[in-house]
Amino acid sequence: MINVAVLGYGTVGSGVVEVIETNKKDIERKIGADIEVKYILDLRDFPGDPYEAKVVHDYKTIVNDPDMNVICETMGGLEPAFTFTKEALSKGISVCTSNKELVAAHGPELIRLAQSNKCNYMFEASVGGGIPIIRPMNSALTAEHIDFVMGILNGTTNYILTRMDEDGADFADALKEAQDLGYAEKDPTADVEGFDISRKIAILSSLVCGHYVNYEDIYTEGITKISAEDLKYAHAMNKAVKFLALSRETHEGFFAMVAPFMVDREHPLYMVRDAFNAVFIHGNTLDNTMYYGRGAGKLPTASAVVADVVDCARHLGKCITILWDDERVELTDANKYRCPYFVRVPADKADAAKSAFKIDKVIDAGIASEFAFVTGEIDNTEYEASAAKVGDVINRIRLI
Amino acid sequence: MINVAVLGYGTVGSGVVEVIETNKKDIERKIGADIEVKYILDLRDFPGDPYEAKVVHDYKTIVNDPDMNVICETMGGLEPAFTFTKEALSKGISVCTSNKELVAAHGPELIRLAQSNKCNYMFEASVGGGIPIIRPMNSALTAEHIDFVMGILNGTTNYILTRMDEDGADFADALKEAQDLGYAEKDPTADVEGFDISRKIAILSSLVCGHYVNYEDIYTEGITKISAEDLKYAHAMNKAVKFLALSRETHEGFFAMVAPFMVDREHPLYMVRDAFNAVFIHGNTLDNTMYYGRGAGKLPTASAVVADVVDCARHLGKCITILWDDERVELTDANKYRCPYFVRVPADKADAAKSAFKIDKVIDAGIASEFAFVTGEIDNTEYEASAAKVGDVINRIRLI
Numbered sequence: 001m002i003n004v005a006v007l008g009y010g011t012v013g014s015g016v017v018e019v020i021e022t023n024k025k026d027i028e029r030k031i032g033a034d035i036e037v038k039y040i041l042d043l044r045d046f047p048g049d050p051y052e053a054k055v056v057h058d059y060k061t062i063v064n065d066p067d068m069n070v071i072c073e074t075m076g077g078l079e080p081a082f083t084f085t086k087e088a089l090s091k092g093i094s095v096c097t098s099n100k101e102l103v104a105a106h107g108p109e110l111i112r113l114a115q116s117n118k119c120n121y122m123f124e125a126s127v128g129g130g131i132p133i134i135r136p137m138n139s140a141l142t143a144e145h146i147d148f149v150m151g152i153l154n155g156t157t158n159y160i161l162t163r164m165d166e167d168g169a170d171f172a173d174a175l176k177e178a179q180d181l182g183y184a185e186k187d188p189t190a191d192v193e194g195f196d197i198s199r200k201i202a203i204l205s206s207l208v209c210g211h212y213v214n215y216e217d218i219y220t221e222g223i224t225k226i227s228a229e230d231l232k233y234a235h236a237m238n239k240a241v242k243f244l245a246l247s248r249e250t251h252e253g254f255f256a257m258v259a260p261f262m263v264d265r266e267h268p269l270y271m272v273r274d275a276f277n278a279v280f281i282h283g284n285t286l287d288n289t290m291y292y293g294r295g296a297g298k299l300p301t302a303s304a305v306v307a308d309v310v311d312c313a314r315h316l317g318k319c320i321t322i323l324w325d326d327e328r329v330e331l332t333d334a335n336k337y338r339c340p341y342f343v344r345v346p347a348d349k350a351d352a353a354k355s356a357f358k359i360d361k362v363i364d365a366g367i368a369s370e371f372a373f374v375t376g377e378i379d380n381t382e383y384e385a386s387a388a389k390v391g392d393v394i395n396r397i398r399l400i
Numbered sequence: 401m402i403n404v405a406v407l408g409y410g411t412v413g414s415g416v417v418e419v420i421e422t423n424k425k426d427i428e429r430k431i432g433a434d435i436e437v438k439y440i441l442d443l444r445d446f447p448g449d450p451y452e453a454k455v456v457h458d459y460k461t462i463v464n465d466p467d468m469n470v471i472c473e474t475m476g477g478l479e480p481a482f483t484f485t486k487e488a489l490s491k492g493i494s495v496c497t498s499n500k501e502l503v504a505a506h507g508p509e510l511i512r513l514a515q516s517n518k519c520n521y522m523f524e525a526s527v528g529g530g531i532p533i534i535r536p537m538n539s540a541l542t543a544e545h546i547d548f549v550m551g552i553l554n555g556t557t558n559y560i561l562t563r564m565d566e567d568g569a570d571f572a573d574a575l576k577e578a579q580d581l582g583y584a585e586k587d588p589t590a591d592v593e594g595f596d597i598s599r600k601i602a603i604l605s606s607l608v609c610g611h612y613v614n615y616e617d618i619y620t621e622g623i624t625k626i627s628a629e630d631l632k633y634a635h636a637m638n639k640a641v642k643f644l645a646l647s648r649e650t651h652e653g654f655f656a657m658v659a660p661f662m663v664d665r666e667h668p669l670y671m672v673r674d675a676f677n678a679v680f681i682h683g684n685t686l687d688n689t690m691y692y693g694r695g696a697g698k699l700p701t702a703s704a705v706v707a708d709v710v711d712c713a714r715h716l717g718k719c720i721t722i723l724w725d726d727e728r729v730e731l732t733d734a735n736k737y738r739c740p741y742f743v744r745v746p747a748d749k750a751d752a753a754k755s756a757f758k759i760d761k762v763i764d765a766g767i768a769s770e771f772a773f774v775t776g777e778i779d780n781t782e783y784e785a786s787a788a789k790v791g792d793v794i795n796r797i798r799l800i
Binding site (some may be wrong): 015018019020022023026027029030032124130131132135136139140141142143144145210266268270271273276283284285286287288289290291292293294297299300302303304305306307309310311314321323 | 415418419420422423426427429430432524530531532535536539540541542543544545610666668670671673676683684685686687688689690691692693694697699700702703704705706707709710711714721723
């Protein structure tokens with residue numbers, strides 16, 4: 001019997017209980033043992049809930065139960081999740097989490113603590129929701145030297161950009177629609193400014209290099225400046241605007257960035273629409289691979305947590321290899337990242353733009369009051385210098 | 401030290417040696433031990449080859465070496481691969497293979513033999529080349545009840561269909577181009593008739609249900625009848641023709657099929673072009689996920705074999721869970737699979753077609769001599785009955 005406890009009976013936590021109950025037979029076949037949700041920790045009571053009797057308010061009940069095998073931490077936030085996780089791992093109880101804040105902040109320390117107590121700290125659900133991406137990186141792409149990771153890692157913002165792309169909606173209207181549907185929170189800052197994504201690409205980058213990439217070191221630019229006009233130009237170029245996280249190993253060092261990019265129709269990420277996410281990985285002998293699926297949502301995220309539970313149950317008393325130490329990686333300067341830029345200026349600045357930028361292609365989307373173009377490959381320092389000469393730029397978006 | 405032997409120094413086998421040598425540092429970091437290719441088994445000598453000194457002609461040298469840990473079987477075909485694999489596993493030496501014929505024919509028996517000798521039989525490279533798909537199915541999608549798998553599982557035929565789609569080439573010309581580029585073999589039957597794909601979907605289907613799906617039981621239809629005209633109609637419908645393998649669990653039982661299908665531009669599989677492959681999986685709580693990458697080629701396939709080697713090296717003396725027994729699955733009748741059909745008849749049969757079929761939409765691709773349409777959902781028995789009434793059908797392709 002595998003005894004499971006769920007910390008936090010919110011969206012993901014209740015999803016974990018639902019996935020275990022719905023797929024009990026499949027899961028038990030895969031573990032080779034019975035599984036039971038023994039406790040649900042929450043401050044609230046849930047009268048009338050079918051699992052009401054499993055709800056406890058004191059974490060000690062769970063962590064002091066000698067039969068406890070795996071704890072699912074679906075509370076989010078740093079505390080008390082951090083303290084609870086450390087207590088469990090110290091006692092040899094494996095912890096599976098969807099909590100990207102905690103993983104991004106204390107991943108290496110918690111992995112080391114798990115290893116020294118012959119249990120596991122697993123976090124498949126912290127990046128890409130239901131998409132298996134952590135496990136493929138740790139246990140499938142092991143013959144590769146991975147030099148490039150690029151992802152659409154936030155369902156809310158991808159939904160917003162898809163509405164803008166397909167319906168011609170402006171940012172504010174698309175955000176409102178996402179909020180009405182429950183995709184976006186009342187305060188959407190963490191999503192639309194890229195703070196959520198920066199934690200996720202920090203985790204993926206850390207797994208690529210085996211060291212600690214701090215999300216606070218990552219250059220992050222939000223999508224609030226993207227307008228319906230930008231999408232018109234994107235259409236004229238057979239491109240779409242996607243909110244991407246990048247992580248790249250170069251001769252100069254390790255680089256990471258979160259920003260909106262224009263993506264060509266031929267690129268596999270182009271077709272990732274609505275609340276779907278995808279992670280695109282390049283390896284030196286494997287070439288390109290991509291992993292696609294639901295990047296958020298109650299059941300897909302819960303399914304990833306429960307897949308971690310299965311892995312822990314199959315490895316009781318053994319450590320699953322995760323290479324991630326706390327040597328902090330010094331990221332290279334994001335200003336030096338070179339790519340073509342799409343730039344819009346007022347029509348009367350066309351001549352100034354032509355002399356300030358090396359223009360590769362002029363883009364016509366039928367907006368007479370503007371002059372828009374794509375530059376050759378430049379870095380951000382060069383872009384800023386040229387933009388200063390023009391004096392008035394309406395918007396600029398990088399191209400991938 | 402992990403000692404590896406490679407059986408067969410052909411395309412994949414030499415790729416395995418190249419991947420291990422190229423990524424030695426990364427691989428050793430992931431294993432936590434040194435790795436060496438100790439032997440290469442081949443009937444030929446390779447004078448001047450950098451690994452010439454490792455070549456042996458007698459399998460006994462390898463299988464009787466007490467220090468041997470993992471054997472990579474990249475010979476292909478049933479014999480002597482089957483005998484060699486059994487000998488290795490019987491001695492507790494793990495075997496990693498790219499040999500889909502052998503896995504499709506004897507997978508359950510070899511897995512059982514490995515389990516009873518505390519070693520592993522791994523076959524990531526047998527399906528989808530470099531795409532991690534076997535490992536995600538076995539160890540990541542473990543909380544799911546998977547009810548639908550659909551894949552583009554052959555690089556050669558996807559390349560041919562891409563050329564037909566993008567260049568308007570006819571089948572024979574696209575095949576010739578694929579042969580000139582080395583993608584297609586001189587005798588392309590196994591690829592274009594779907595025999596290669598049927599083995600791959602048999603393996604995936606088996607892993608979904610845990611029992612034995614025999615590839616010979618799978619309804620398989622090739623792509624030789626697809627013409628440049630079919631692609632013109634596909635364009636008119638915003639679709640592409642893809643050579644798909646399907647596996648679906650229904651109320652009536654388990655179903656599998658290999659056939660060309662028309663796929664809509666909105667579907668993630670639409671953008672899988674050239675020699676790339678992808679596997680699309682639906683789970684009951686995870687919804688849709690997709691895995692994309694190079695489905696063939698020396699280094700990508702070799703990378704998958706070496707990822708298996710890493711897994712075996714991490715699990716010396718322990719068995720990795722693979723649920724696949726030899727209870728043979730009775731597949732449901734492919735004639736009962738319901739979907740819309742795209743149908744082309746000569747223009748003078750338009751009236752006959754209109755009375756024989758329930759037509760959903762007439763398709764105009766500017767071919768005056770023909771009448772083409774899409775039916776409502778029908779099964780193949782219904783299709784055949786209607787087609788017989790018309791008497792003359794130029795071609796028909798299913799829609800997904």
